[in-house]
Amino acid sequence: MNSIVQKAAHAPTPLVSVRSLSKAIKGRQILNNVNFDIEPGRVVGFLGPNGAGKTTTIKAALGFTSYEGDIRVMGLSPRRQRHQVMASVSFISDVGILPRWLRVDQAVAFMAGIHPKFQADKARALLAESQIGENALISTLSKGMVTQLHLALVLALDVDLLVLDEPTLGLDLLYRESFYRQLYERFLSESRSLLISTHQIEEIEFLLSDLIIIDQGQILLNESLDSISDKFQTVEVRPEALSEARSRGPIFERVNLAGAVMIFSNLENQDWSALGRARQTSLAELFVALVGGTNKPSKPNLESQS
Numbered sequence: 001m002n003s004i005v006q007k008a009a010h011a012p013t014p015l016v017s018v019r020s021l022s023k024a025i026k027g028r029q030i031l032n033n034v035n036f037d038i039e040p041g042r043v044v045g046f047l048g049p050n051g052a053g054k055t056t057t058i059k060a061a062l063g064f065t066s067y068e069g070d071i072r073v074m075g076l077s078p079r080r081q082r083h084q085v086m087a088s089v090s091f092i093s094d095v096g097i098l099p100r101w102l103r104v105d106q107a108v109a110f111m112a113g114i115h116p117k118f119q120a121d122k123a124r125a126l127l128a129e130s131q132i133g134e135n136a137l138i139s140t141l142s143k144g145m146v147t148q149l150h151l152a153l154v155l156a157l158d159v160d161l162l163v164l165d166e167p168t169l170g171l172d173l174l175y176r177e178s179f180y181r182q183l184y185e186r187f188l189s190e191s192r193s194l195l196i197s198t199h200q201i202e203e204i205e206f207l208l209s210d211l212i213i214i215d216q217g218q219i220l221l222n223e224s225l226d227s228i229s230d231k232f233q234t235v236e237v238r239p240e241a242l243s244e245a246r247s248r249g250p251i252f253e254r255v256n257l258a259g260a261v262m263i264f265s266n267l268e269n270q271d272w273s274a275l276g277r278a279r280q281t282s283l284a285e286l287f288v289a290l291v292g293g294t295n296k297p298s299k300p301n302l303e304s305q306s
Contacts, residue, residue, distance in 0.1 A: 012039055012040050013040075013075075014037035014038055014039050014040075014072075015038050015039065015040055015073070015074060015161045015193050016036075016037065016038040016061060016071075016072070016073050016161065016193075016195070017037050017071070017072040018034055018035060018036050018057070018061065018069070018070075018071050019035055019069055019070045020033055020034075020035065020068070020069040020070060021033070021035070021057065021067055021068070021069040021070075021071060022034070022068045022069055023056060023060065023065070023066070023217075029217055030053055030056050030217050031053045031056055031057060031060070031067070031217045032216075032217045033069075033218070034057060034069075034214070034217070034219055035219065035222075036212055036216070036219065036222050037072070038161070038193050038195055038210075039190065040160065040190065040191045040192070040193055041188075041189065041190040041191060041193060041209075042193045042194075042209045042210050043096055043188065043193065043194045043207045043208050043209045043210070044193070044194065044195045044197055044208070044209070044210045044211070044212060045194070045198070045205075045207075045208045045210070045211045045212065045283070046058075046195055046196065046197040046212050046214070047197070047198070047199075047201060047211065047212070047213050047214070047216040047283075047287055048215050048291065049304070051292055052214045052215045052216065052217070052291075053214050053216070053217040053218075054165070054197045054214060055163075055165055055197070057214070058091075058163060058164075058195075058197060060078070060080055061073055061163075062082075062085060062086065062089065063079060063081075063082030063085055063086070066079075067079070067271060071196065073088070073089060073161070074088045074089070074160070074161070076088070082176065083135030085184060086245045087115070087116050087265055088117075088159060088160070089118065089159055089161045089163060090115075090152070090154060090157045090159045090160075090161070090162045090163070091163045091164075091165070092154060092162070092163070092164050092165070092167045092264075093164075093165045093166065093167065098138050098146060098149065098150060099138065100137070100138045100139035101137070101138070101139065102137070102138050103134070103135055103136065103137055103138070104127065104132055104133065104134050104135065104136050104138065104141075104149060105134040106134060107138065107149065107153065108120055108123050108124065108127075108153070110292075111153050111156070113125070115157060117157055117158040118156055118157055118158075119158055120156065120202045122155070122156040123155075123156035124154065126151070126152035126155060127149070127152050130145070130148045130152070131145070132145050132148060132149055143170075143171060143172070143175055144174075144175055144178070147175045147178065147179055148173060150179075151179060151182050151183070154183075154187070155182075155186050155187055157185075158266070159192075159196070160191055160192050161192070161194075162187060162192070162193075162194050162195070163195045164194065164195065164197065164198070165197045166198055167179070167196070167198070168180075168198070168200070173203075176200065176203055177203065177302050180203060180204060180206075180207055181189070183207070184207055194207070196208075198240050201283050201284050201287055202283075202284055205282070205283050205284075208225055208283075209224060209225060210222075210223065210224050210225065210255075211223060211224075211283060211286075212223060212230060213286075213287060213290055213291065215290070215291050220290045220291070221254045221286070221290060228286065229280065229281075230257055231265060232263060232264070232265055232281040232286060233263070233264045233270070233272065233278055234261060234262070234263050234278070234279050234280065234281040234282075234285060235261070235262050235263075235264065235272050235275050235276055235277070235278050236258065236260075236261055236262075236276045236277045236278075236279070237259045237260045237261070237262055237275050237276040238258075238259045238275065238276045239258070239259040239273065241275040241276060242259060242260055244274070244275060245260070245262055245275045246262075248264060248267060248270070249264070249306055250263055250264050251263055251264065251265045251290075252261035252285075252289030252290075254290070259276065261285075262277055263281055263285060263289045
């Protein structure tokens with residue numbers, strides 16, 4: 001797992017800082033003491049099952065809902081300075097929601113009218129690289145063209161933080177891959193950051209520099225991908241080595257015909273060859289281990305203390 005931007009020796013001022021974020025609705029705790037930062041030049045995957053608290057966290061950070069705790073976005077409080085926050089951030093929940101009755105040029109004009117940092121000329125230049133005509137109705141565009149249009153609108157925003165909440169719902173694999181690939185090539189820089197909430201973890205793994213996993217309103221993991229590579233090890237255990245492997249305390253085990261796949265945490269200088277074949281832990285495997293595993297010990301909290 002390789003981060004696209006390495007963390008600096010000294011931590012820069014975060015674009016987003018969340019401290020002691022909590023929220024309850026009708027006595028039900030939606031968020032419970034959530035803490036994390038998003039630094040410049042990072043791509044943060046924000047993952048969790050349905051109802052884990054991802055969208056509520058994003059809404060709180062953008063000033064869309066009330067909350068307890070302290071949040072700063074670009075140094076601003078979304079509770080008291082919501083309009084200034086939204087002028088400094090781009091937020092997308094679904095690339096398929098553009099009004100179908102609009103023309104392409106009207107969509108560009110609309111964005112220019114509502115967002116002070118939208119660069120209409122840049123949007124038109126990006127659209128000129130595609131086959132999308134400025135006078136075309138959105139209703140006549142293919143899904144791929146709608147994705148290209150939405151990307152042009154996003155990339156024309158001169159902001160340092162882009163927040164994506166399940167942005168590619170309803171798009172097939174090719175369109176999703178194109179969407180993320182263009183974000184990688186055209187949006188990211190040392191000062192710009194992405195926060196992506198999605199269920200399609202395998203498709204965004206190449207983008208990520210950091211991973212946050214949340215479940216039942218609590219952060220289970222908050223690490224850079226480099227740190228994850230160092231802390232977790234997956235071993236395909238042979239049947240005759242199952243007892244010894246279990247004695248090392250895996251955080252996850254999935255039995256199969258060839259023995260079992262186990263994930264271990266914070267075990268250094270181990271001779272895994274005695275158990276079977278060791279390999280890198282994928283983010284999908286780690287997510288299942290921490291959130292959805294049925295054959296694992298009690299759910300660990302592996303939130304970084306750094």
